[in-house]
Amino acid sequence: MTVHGIWSYAPEFDHPEGHDLAGYSVEATDGTIGHVDRQADHSGMRHLVVDTGVWVFGKSVLVPVGVVARIDPESQKITVECTREEIKSAPAFKTDRETLDPAYLSTVGSYYQGLPPRGPA
Template sequence: MANDLWEYSPTCGHRTGTDLAGWSVMATDGFVGRVDGHSEEAGDAWLVLDGGAWIFGKLLIPASAVLRCEADEKTIRLALTRGQVEDAPQHLSEADRADGQYRQDVAAYFGEAARSR
């Protein structure tokens, strides 16, 4: 993952202005859901993952977790396993993204996930 948690890696293939909503999201070991929302704001880029029945609720995934964007297939590949995605802090509402403690929890979780790879 990139050094800055909330930035896309320059090598992941993300193109500014691309609407990622509805794209498939793949962990290193399989499908984990679809993009429900996203931001590409500098220093605050993220995906909201809707895991459907597999993960009850939604998850906020920092942009640095994106390994590759495959525009032809409308697929995002993460540098995370299904287990790492499943164990991530749940994203309950849009207000969570502005909550400092929630953001710290997300940053701590994904920072640890990046170090374990």
């Protein structure tokens, strides 16, 4: 992925601390994956919990902010540097307790860091 780390936004985003991304749609490189249900920053591991809605019925996924390629506040859309299949194949997210589990977050981070690099969106 990118040099800035899997748990940090790229410096060019200048993402304000208090800016809530809940409700923003999330686009993979090959289509919509859902919308941001909530965002979190536990122990410096910033991530989004994305509700995949009808795409993967009843499932949410945890997405580290380091894969965010673009944030468009005007259209309330976030683009990530992953395909839909890569998001779907990420370690399963079952409960909110996992957002506090360092072992689970480490597994998620390793998965996303192992994805092939992509160019700018």
